Amino acid sequence: MEVLMPPSLADSRAFVQDAEGHLRAVLSQTAHETSSLILCATVYPQLQPIDTSGKGGRDPLMSAALTLEGIQERFNVTLGNQIAELKRHSNWRRPLLRLPDELLVQMFKFCFADAEDEMNSDIDSPSQESYDIKIKLTHVCAAWRSVAISNRTFWSSIQMHWPMSKIDTFASRCYPAPLNIICPSSALAEPMKKVFVLTKLERMESLHVTVCDKRTADDFKFQCHPILRQAIPKMKALTLTFPEDLPGELDKDEDEDEELFDDEAHRLRNLTLINVKGDLDSPIFYQLTELHIRYANPRNYNEGPKEELKLIDVVALFQKSPNLEIFQFSVDYISTSLTAKDYFPxxxxxKLHTLILDSWARPAIKSFFFRFSFPVLEKIKVTTAPINAETEEEDTNMLSFLADAPYDVRTLLSTGCHLAIQGSLHENPESGTSFTLTPSSPSHPSHDSHSHSQPHSLIRSRPTVVLQPRAPDWGEQEDQGDWHSWVNWIYHTISLSRAYFPLSNLRSFAFNLNGPDYYVSEFPNEKRCWEIFFEACVSLEEVEILGLDTWKPMVRVLGQVRNPRGSVSFQAGKNTASSPSPTCNVPCPSLRTLRLLMQSVPQDRESVLLTTLRNRKSNGAMLRELIFIPYKARHSSESIDDYESRESRLALRILEEVVGCAKRVEMSASQGAVSILDGVRGFDLVDGERRICTTPPRREDDEE
Structure with a gap:
């Protein structure tokens, strides 16, 4: 069927050809007339006298040239307007440029949100000019420029490290919409930018000021004084970061009666104060829905005891803020001791759904949990302060502070389906051991068999519970005995973990004890620890192990066969059964996937791994997947080379005799998280947490 086009569109090619033909005819006629005029003026110069004044009034050639120039100018203008009109209408026919303004606005929001996320990722060391994308979008076409500039909120976010010209441009395009200002420490050294911040306070919806340099600390506190005392009627979110060794003062000035912000911050709901000290009793806290505080009171470490912060003062702040939904309170445990000596009801x-307690002493956590209830709690993170005194027997249980946990916390623990345990790293022993518990991801339900081989579901879902006991203060040098003591505490806690975690509900478990290779060995209580643990994991479907030789006891227990009475009748490495026995069973009968991160796959046919896999298959609990991920330990001098790759693939082919599928997966940063245990991706961060816990300052005797 022939489609009939409108005459104006069907004849467009003929129109162009006719226009070009007419133009060529006119140019040919003009060339002929010009040649004739030149010939006449040259052969018969006496017919027309020449004006020697240079004005060209009586010169026929100059008169003709001026006439043609005028015609050319008018023609160019007319033709240029017609070309621009055709281009404009042609652009309107393009799908991308015919989008409704509402859709363009949504597209711009996504683009600008990504740019602002990158801008906020490291405000003190910006890696790129985040305003570029907004400027570029305004130069695509007139329609896009109009939409972008007319939406004033697009220009409300300003980074004070930008050039002042860009800051003024954004501020003018934003007006009268509120401003969102991020001011890194580098911008405080420029007077014009400091004046800009102070004069625009009443227009700000959010402000983030950071000072990390001690040189500008005094000047910052002088400039920050108006911020703390001045009215901020439109401010909804405020973050003030002071230097660790020169914290901000929350107390009233001796000569002034003003409270923080002079009680003129009626819209403030989100407040973050990093490295502050003083009185926590201020009305400004009571209306907040989100509060993050890092309390620090530095002192001379060679003089006197630590400064005491009473738990009852923190509790009073908490009690007087009934609208809090997110509460994070961190203590600089090197300079401040959080004491729990006073009684409180x-x-x-x-309304609290997220609770984050960092560097609290264990007695303070116990008291806090014993007296508080959280009916709508959804996420919790607890990081304990290191144990400095002599350790008592009960303290070897890293999770003992949960003994008096309220019913709401225990209910939250019972919802977990994925557990990850990461031991403290040698480079940063103060990081402690992290017990991370997450629920089943809605996008990857636990009954979906494909989800069990995909660690991405665990990485994408932020954890619900993070419990992180810090390592004890062992002094300057960590020795082998200290490391072994800490590892023994880990195994002792794992043995008791079924008192805190719903091991019978777990679908996946990951373990990482990536310590120094000369420290790692099999501990006497390690095998018994895993027997107790895996005996309770009746629904476990996926296990991942990272660590030098720490995988052997775990794998050995997974291949251990028991008779109905519970006694061991078959152990890994001592295969005495040749066929499945209906009277025997193995730990974790639902286990389907085993992931091993190690230097190379064990090749010995009598290895622990092969024996365990053979035992599980012979007892009707064969693994579906064995996934090997080549991993170079942080403290290992060996490298993963082509020889290792070939040998590992050969070993996997041998192991395929006793598993459904054995494969090697390369760990690549570009592919995202291949491993469940990848701490650099924030697996131990809960939603709503601010990175306000900075590295404690060095001791003076350490510097010597």
Missing amino acids: DSTAP
Whole structure:
């Protein structure tokens, strides 16, 4: 069927050809007339006298040239307007440029949000000019420019490290919409930018000021004084970061009666104060829905005891803020001791859904949990302060502070389906051991068999519970005995973990004890620890192990066969059964996937791994997947080379005799998280947490 086009569109090619033909005819006629005029003026110069004044009034050639120039100018203008009109209408026919303004606005929001996320990722060391994408979008076409400039909120986010010209441009295009200002420490050295921040306070919706340099600390506090005392009527979110060794003062000035912000911050709901000290009793806290505080009171480490912060003061702040939904309170445990000596009555946090306690002493955590209830709690993170005194027997249980946990916390623990345990790293022993518990991801339900071989579901879902006991203060040098003591505490805690975690509900488990290779060995209580643990994991479907030789006891226990009475009748490495026995069973009968991160796959046919896999198959619990991920230990001098790759693939082919599928997967940063245990991706961060816990300052005697 022939499609009939409108005459104006069907004849467009003929129109162009006719226009070009007419133009060529006119140019040919003009060339002929010009040649004739030149010939006449040259052969018969006496017919027309020449004006020697240079004005060209009586010169026929100059008169003709001026006439043609005028015609050319008018023609260019007319033709240029017609070309621009055709291009404009042609652009309108393009699908991308015919989008409705509402859709363009949504597209711009996504683009700008990504740019602002990168801008906020490291405000003190910006890696790129985040305003570029907004400027470029305004130069695509007139329609896009109009939409972008007319939406004033697009220009409300300003980084004070930008050139002042860009800051003024954004501020003018944003007006009268509120401003969102991020001011890194580098911008405080420029007077014009400091004046800009102070004069625009009443227009700000959010402000983030950071000072990390001690040189500008005094000047910052002088400039920050108006911020702390001045009215901020439109401010909804405020973050102030002071230097660790020169914290901000929350107390009133001796000569002034003003409270923080002079009680003119009625819209403030989100407040973050990093490295502050003083009185926590201010009305400004009571209306907040989100509060993050890092309390620090530095002192001379060679003089006197630590400064004491009373738990009852923190509790009073908490009790007087009934609208809090996110509460994070961190203590600089090197300079400040959080004491729990005073009695306080039972209380309830009716709206709190995220609780983050960092560097609290264990007695303070116990008291806090014993007296508070959290009816709508969804996420919790607890990081304990290191144990400095002599360790008592009960303290070897790293999770003992949960002994008096309220019913709401225990209910939250019972929802976990994925557990990851990461031991403290040698480079940073203060990081402690992290017990991370997450629920089943909605996008990857636990009954979906494909989800069990995909660690991405665990990485994408932020954890619900993070419990992180810090390592004890062992002094300057960590020795082998200290490391072994800490590892023994880990195994002792794992043995008791079924008192805190719903091991019978777990679908996946990951373990990482990536310590120094000369420290790692099989501990006497390690095998018994895993027997107790895996005996309770009746629904476990996926296990991942990272660590030098720490995988052997775990794998050995997974291949251990028991008779109905519970006694061991078959152990890995001592295969005495040749066929499945209906009277025997193995730990974790639902286990389907085993992931091993190690230097190379064990090749010995009598290895622990091969024996365990053979035992599980012979007892009706064969693994579906064995996934090997080549991993170079942080403390190992060996490298992963082509020889290792060939040998590992050969070993996997041998192991395929006793598993459904054995494969090697390369760990690549570009592919995202291949491993469940990848701490650099924030697996131990809960939603709503701010990175306000900075590295404690060095001791003076350490510097010597």
